[in-house]
Amino acid sequence: MKWTVKDVAVYLQEKEYVDTAVIPLVPLALEKNVKSIVSGGEFVQMIVSELERQFKGRVFLFPPFTYFVSESMEEKMKRITDWTSELTANGMKHIFYVTSDTEWKAREADLPGALLWLPSLPLEHMDEKYKQQIVTDQTSQLMNLLVAKWS
Template identity: 45%
Template sequence: MKWVPEDMDMFLKSREYIDTVVIPLYPISFGDDAKQSANMTEFINLLATQLERQFKGRLILMPGFIYFKSKEHNKGLSDLIEWENRLKAEDFKHIFYVTADSDWKMVEQQLSGSLIWLPALPLEHMEEKQKNSILLDQVKQLLNLFTQKWHEE
């Protein structure tokens, strides 16, 4: 389910079955790496949308967590931990972060949720059909990770 009014109706009716949240992490930069940052955001946005389609009814796709890319992740990390605490208080058992920014790997152990890092694929020159095919392949690989985490309960 997405964070949209139509899906929230379904969420409220079946709340007890939805125990998983996916949070895309979107870096913002206006420096030399602005294009790379935009590529990461596009890739993760499309990937998260495909994940939501695969698991509709089992998870909720949160609006992306947007942060300014810098050498220090302290502010973004503390904000993300605050999100985590609120989501756990709402009885979400599984929190997945999806990112193409490898900097999050350095602070992964400070998060109680599962960080999924994937290198961003350059999608800008691909046709829509090719993009979808590549993204579906990526999602298929993630299916096992999600089901494994769910079975660890």
């Protein structure tokens, strides 16, 4: 399920079956390394969209948790903890954060949910067929991780 009126209506009816939140962690910047930062965020968004499609009805894909790269990690940790507390208070048993930002990897143990880190791949010049194959392969790996955490 996605953060849309249509999917939220279904969620409200089927709430007891939807226990997993997926939150893309997407950095923002307008100066240094902006193209690679945007590319990483775009890649993560493609992956989580496919993940949601594969697990529709079990996974709720939330809007991205966006942050400026200049923001301190303490500020980001406080905000992600607040998000997670709100979601768990409302019935989400499993919280997954998906990112290609290596800064989160260093704080993985401090996160209140599970971090799914992906290496960012520059997709802008790739053939569409090859790009889709990479997204499918990466999503398949994440699906296995989610299933393992649910067990």
